Amino acid sequence: LYVHVASVDGEPDMEPERRETCLLPPPPPGTARLVFISDTHRTEAWLNLPPGDVLVHCGDALLEDRDEGQRSVDAFADFARWFQRQPHRHKLLVAGNHDAVLERLGPSGVHKILSAAAPGPADRGGALYLRDSTATLRIDGRALTVAATPYSNANSAASANRAYQGGVETLVDWLVALGAALDASTAPLDLLLTHGPADALGDWVGAHQPRLHAYGHVHSAYGATWRHHRQGRSTFVLNAALADKAYAPMNPPIVVDLRLLSP
Numbered sequence: 276l277y278v279h280v281a282s283v284d285g286e287p288d289m290e291p292e293r294r295e296t297c298l299l300p301p302p303p304p305g306t307a308r309l310v311f312i313s314d315t316h317r318t319e320a321w322l323n324l325p326p327g328d329v330l331v332h333c334g335d336a337l338l339e340d341r342d343e344g345q346r347s348v349d350a351f352a353d354f355a356r357w358f359q360r361q362p363h364r365h366k367l368l369v370a371g372n373h374d375a376v377l378e379r380l381g382p383s384g385v386h387k388i389l390s391a392a393a394p395g396p397a398d399r400g401g402a403l404y405l406r407d408s409t410a411t412l413r414i415d416g417r418a419l420t421v422a423a424t425p426y427s428n429a430n431s432a433a434s435a436n437r438a439y440q441g442g443v444e445t446l447v448d449w450l451v452a453l454g455a456a457l458d459a460s461t462a463p464l465d466l467l468l469t470h471g472p473a474d475a476l477g478d479w480v481g482a483h484q485p486r487l488h489a490y491g492h493v494h495s496a497y498g499a500t501w502r503h504h505r506q507g508r509s510t511f512v513l514n515a516a517l518a519d520k521a522y523a524p525m526n527p528p529i530v531v532d533l534r535l536l537s538p
């Protein structure tokens with residue numbers, strides 16, 4: 276699935292279209308090519324990803340996490356080595372409800388494993404783990420602003436995978452801390468990354484109108500569309516869950532060429 280997001284200041288001019296990876300056009304001037312994946316569930320070795328400026332994983336890198344011992348840490352270390360080998364200059368990782376080992380390790384522990392898995396060449400870039408945090412990436416001299424949270428709603432009473440699904444109050448407090456609602460004088464957030472399309476996000480997205488909101492979590496809801504706001508603005512919304520209901524990676528990555536606005 277590919278889309279060129281040329282503008283979000285007015286009506287979007289292109290709808291998503293499916294293309295073979297080998298037939299993707301070159302990214303237009305002034306854009307960043309973003310490659311989105313989610314819910315890979317330990318099938319990362321099967322994936323052949325298109326190149327781009329930024330690789331984004333929206334959570335559920337692991338399958339099950341009911342073992343608090345070394346086995347779960349080793350599983351994440353395997354994923355980290357694969358993730359760090361990808362050629363994208365920037366790599367962003369958000370955890371999901373299947374990634375309980377990341378919740379136990381905490382940001383410092385996750386960063387330690389990602390750093391140990393980093394490849395040798397300095398120009399390959401490294402992975403950045405985001406947990407209720409923000410970041411600014413520099414791409415061709417321009418800024419790409421990102422905010423990310425691993426929160427998701429529990430969507431199966433039978434599932435024991437409940438990482439980052441605690442009280443919604445924590446999510447709301449973090450969203451409030453990101454700042455006031457968008458007005459004509461403020462620049463919109465470029466990327467909002469979450470694991471799930473939590474109900475608590477609805478009002479915040481409508482008020483702050485990020486240019487793009489990416490998540491996963493609900494395997495049956497893969498795809499992309501536009502959410503239109505007042506003041507003529509729009510948010511491009513995508514669910515990048517690669518896994519189907521049987522946890523097989525049947526969906527392709529979603530590639531977005533996003534025009535860079537901020538110097």
